[in-house]
Amino acid sequence: MKVSVQSTSGRPLGDYQLPASATLSSLQPLFHAAHPLYYPDRQRFYPSPAAPSATRPPALNPDSPLSDADVLLFKDLGPQILWKTVFLLEYLGPLLLYPLFYNQPRWIYGDAIHAAVTPWAREVQFSALMAWTFHYAKRELETLFVHRFSHATMPLSNLFKNSIYYWGFAAYVAYFVNHPLYTPPKEDLVYTGMCLFYFMEVGNLSAHWTLRMLRPPGTKVRRIPRGGLFELVSCPNYTYEILSWLGFNMMTKTIAGLLFMCAGAFQMLVWAGSKHRRYKKEFDGKDGRALYPPSRKILIPFLY
Amino acid sequence: MTAGWSIVLLRLLRALISSEPVYPAVRLPLALSQTGAILEVVHALSGLVRASAATTLLQVSSRLMLVWGVLDLVPEVRLAPTVTSMVLAWSLTEIPRYLYFSVAAATTQIPPGLTWLRYSTFIPLYPLGAGSEAATLYAALPYIEAARPLSVYMPNRVNFAFDYYYMCVLVLVNYLPGLPYMFAHMLRQRKKYVVSPAEKLVKAQ
Numbered sequence: 001m002k003v004s005v006q007s008t009s010g011r012p013l014g015d016y017q018l019p020a021s022a023t024l025s026s027l028q029p030l031f032h033a034a035h036p037l038y039y040p041d042r043q044r045f046y047p048s049p050a051a052p053s054a055t056r057p058p059a060l061n062p063d064s065p066l067s068d069a070d071v072l073l074f075k076d077l078g079p080q081i082l083w084k085t086v087f088l089l090e091y092l093g094p095l096l097l098y099p100l101f102y103n104q105p106r107w108i109y110g111d112a113i114h115a116a117v118t119p120w121a122r123e124v125q126f127s128a129l130m131a132w133t134f135h136y137a138k139r140e141l142e143t144l145f146v147h148r149f150s151h152a153t154m155p156l157s158n159l160f161k162n163s164i165y166y167w168g169f170a171a172y173v174a175y176f177v178n179h180p181l182y183t184p185p186k187e188d189l190v191y192t193g194m195c196l197f198y199f200m201e202v203g204n205l206s207a208h209w210t211l212r213m214l215r216p217p218g219t220k221v222r223r224i225p226r227g228g229l230f231e232l233v234s235c236p237n238y239t240y241e242i243l244s245w246l247g248f249n250m251m252t253k254t255i256a257g258l259l260f261m262c263a264g265a266f267q268m269l270v271w272a273g274s275k276h277r278r279y280k281k282e283f284d285g286k287d288g289r290a291l292y293p294p295s296r297k298i299l300i301p302f303l304y
Numbered sequence: 305m306t307a308g309w310s311i312v313l314l315r316l317l318r319a320l321i322s323s324e325p326v327y328p329a330v331r332l333p334l335a336l337s338q339t340g341a342i343l344e345v346v347h348a349l350s351g352l353v354r355a356s357a358a359t360t361l362l363q364v365s366s367r368l369m370l371v372w373g374v375l376d377l378v379p380e381v382r383l384a385p386t387v388t389s390m391v392l393a394w395s396l397t398e399i400p401r402y403l404y405f406s407v408a409a410a411t412t413q414i415p416p417g418l419t420w421l422r423y424s425t426f427i428p429l430y431p432l433g434a435g436s437e438a439a440t441l442y443a444a445l446p447y448i449e450a451a452r453p454l455s456v457y458m459p460n461r462v463n464f465a466f467d468y469y470y471m472c473v474l475v476l477v478n479y480l481p482g483l484p485y486m487f488a489h490m491l492r493q494r495k496k497y498v499v500s501p502a503e504k505l506v507k508a509q
Contacts, residue, residue, distance in 0.1 A: 115459075176458075176463045176464065176465070177463070179458055179459075179463065179465075181458035181459035182458070182459070182463055183459050183460065183461055183463055252463075253461070253462060253463060254462065254463040254464065255462050255463065255464035256463075256464070
């Protein structure tokens with residue numbers, strides 16, 4: 001059969017001969033051969049809309065069947081980079097920058113500030129350094145050994161966006177927590193926060209482990225996650241993560257940390273919402289497909 | 305809003321003719337009209353209008369910064385000549401823009417002249433306005449450095465510090481990439497609403 005491809009603005013991008021009952025995955029390497037710039041991860045195809053004014057239908061996935069005389073619309077996703085690379089580099093900032101503020105206060109705050117940091121303040125700063133480092137070391141290790149990504153790549157521009165976010169916030173939070181004029185909170189708040197932080201980190205790891213076990217190695221299979229907090233919310237890994245930053249903020253009490261937590265929570269709320277809707281759409285209980293548990297919430301058990 | 309900015313423009317011109325100081329004459333309508341623009345960000349965020357929330361926020365926040373964070377806060381800078389050119393550029397941009405919105409809300413037939421005006425006046429006025437904004441901010445820097453208004457210093461119980469002077473420097477530096485970015489954005493808009501429809505008309509004939 002023959003399939004032709006156009007750009008989204010209607011420019012012809014060639015006709016392709018495919019075997020009968022082929023899927024999009026067989027077109028992708030042929031398209032790459034004809035257009036060497038656009039490797040498969042950089043390609044996105046849409047079926048052409050019914051009418052010129054109609055909104056563009058959702059993108060095809062590699063398993064979408066094609067039929068003879070189909071006209072597909074091609075969109076360039078831009079240069080791609082591995083998810084793994086982005087994750088490893090974006091978390092490297094917090095891991096390297098933060099200790100700099102703790103270990104070399106003279107470089108950051110200058111020699112002029114001769115405040116005597118009390119032993120208790122130094123102790124809280126040390127606990128914060130441990131917690132922060134634990135969190136990002138855990139993320140690096142999870143990236144290497146736990147996560148199974150559903151997409152291999154993302155646009156290169158995300159690397160810069162994400163790195164600015166993580167490196168920037170790491171410096172911003174570290175600046176205030178390790179400041180020579182830092183005022184630590186009371187003991188009971190620090191210890192409560194610390195307990196909350198580490199318990200939630202363990203919870204976060206357990207949720208990541210559950211997600212890993214859902215997906216057999218080397219596949220992009222999606223299943224309904226079960227067990228633990230997954231019975232109550234779709235994205236307990238985010239619930240744990242937000243609570244873990246709440247613990248960090250109880251320990252350290254800075255506005256900067258609070259802003260970081262709110263920015264992260266907002267982003268996770270958006271991601272969790274779309275993941276929840278994807279689950280509901282994919283597991284609709286029709287035609288032998290599993291039904292997504294209807295009472296399951298998005299992020300906050302029983303509420304949201 | 306059209307009326308608000310028209311009052312700003314009229315008072316500006318009257319003050320110029322009678323060679324009185326400009327800022328006291330325009331202060332109230334300017335503050336009201338520009339602060340009202342916060343609604344535009346709300347509209348963009350809520351999806352009520354097609355404008356992008358990010359560019360609207362950038363545009364409105366930089367103007368608010370000038371109105372409240374510089375002119376209101378630093379009396380010494382109010383007599384600078386760049387304040388006159390800035391307010392002139394703002395009002396000349398806003399009058400056809402809000403007129404365009406009002407007409408668009410009332411009818412589906414927008415006079416092509418108005419569309420042209422809305423998407424063309426920025427070509428001279430945007431550089432004039434943004435240039436004057438940056439110059440006014442620059443002129444205010446020494447006063448802000450001396451008085452340090454709105455600033456918070458360590459130590460305090462919430463471990464927070466904020467230096468308004470450095471924020472102003474940061475904002476000023478951001479005008480450098482910001483101006484070409486916004487200008488390119490406006491050129492794309494112009495191409496979409498003014499140039500392309502004209503081309504289509506030519507092709508159709």
